[in-house]
Amino acid sequence: MRAVDELIGLLGAAHVLTGADTGPYVTDWRGRYSGRPLAVVRPGSVHELADVVKWCAARGVPMIPQGGNTGLCGGATPDETGRALLVVLTRLNAIRAVDTGNDTMVVEAGCTLQAVQQAAHDADRLFPLSLAAEGSCTIGGNLATNAGGTQVLRYGTARELVLGLEVVTPQGEIWNGLRGLRKDNTGYDLRNLYIGSEGTLGFITAATLKLFPRPVAQCTALLALPSIEAAVAMLARARKGFSAALTAYELIAANCLQAVVECFPEQRLPFDDAARAAPWFALLELSDSESEAHARERFEAVIGDALEAGLVSDAAIAASATQSRALWRLRESIPLAEKAYGKNVKHDISVPASRMAEFVATTNAALQAAHPGVEHVIFGHLGDGNLHYNVACGTAYTEEALLARQSEIHALVHDRVHAFGGSISAEHGIGQLKRDYLPRYKDAVELDLMRRIKAALDPQGIMNPGKVLPG
Structure with missing residues (x-):
């Protein structure tokens, strides 16, 4: 094929994949979406990528950016037409610079999140973005989706951890916006335009990231709770007692943890039988900049008061880093346990924390009325109002029967x-x-502005078509 030969001329045969060799790249992590690309290309530098983009722009060839292929909404999967070029950025994986004086680092888009965290650690700094997929997800993908994770409560989403970007435009131009400045009012904020755009406006190829001091001490606890109302009240107490030192607060339904210990028998819940029967759990973490003793004193005081007040029915406080990792492993294993049990109908939603209990109770009731017997699989980042509100088969449905109701379930939950x-x-x-x-939920003017931005930056419509914007 002439097109493939031309791409080989740009990148070399080892980095232009066709046929069966494209297999690892063409299906999303959940197995929901699969497509057929013209080819998979793996540029090794920003200039090679720019050459590929210019080649595509000259021929009107659509481009699909992909990092670690851990996305959960099909944003990095080609369609079935065989027209689009799937552009995998994992070879752009250099840590270009670490500046401890400015508390910044410049990394390429193909770096795994774990590699970035390790580079920060090696420099005695912290890069706080933390996700279950951090060993395989890439910084480019994290920024393309404005990833959240477990420490948004203290440090914010991916967007808030970035000072500058390098981007290849849909025309093959390279924008060098990697300035490591915390104040720069020289025009439109292009950085935030690209972050969260899911590759529909251009390729993020590198980023200047914020670094933070590493905490002197961390304390972790898993709390057994009688209700979501108690979880919200406990969050308020933790915020008051710990202030900015509260770095994580995760809400977990009991059936989620039960699924983890059934799928992974080496993991255990650190409670007696009475506490294991609690309907809800919260995993919270305090990061202290003073001392281990100071952290432990604050931690035990706040949790002790909550136990006395009846907000918490039991608490397992990690006594070591090993125990802390074990508690976090329970939380991080929930998506793997979900996957082992089969497909379910997933929702990644946010609601004000103050209304979370009412939302869950009324939505659960509405789902049971419309689809009796479904199972509610609920966990997420209560500290920032984000729940993974998933609906599983339970004993009433087969996987096929549940997925046949998927559109109705989505509509009910989203409404x-x-x-x-x-x-x-x-x-x-x-x-x-x-x-x-x-179109059902977004302001019409806002959606029109998004379309105009897309048309201005990508007039050919070749950057990740079919994603984000409805047709």
């Missing part, structure tokens, strides 16, 4: 989210999965 002043996408993006829901 409820909208009624509560929430968002149908908190941290996973839009991709293909939620693209066609946007």
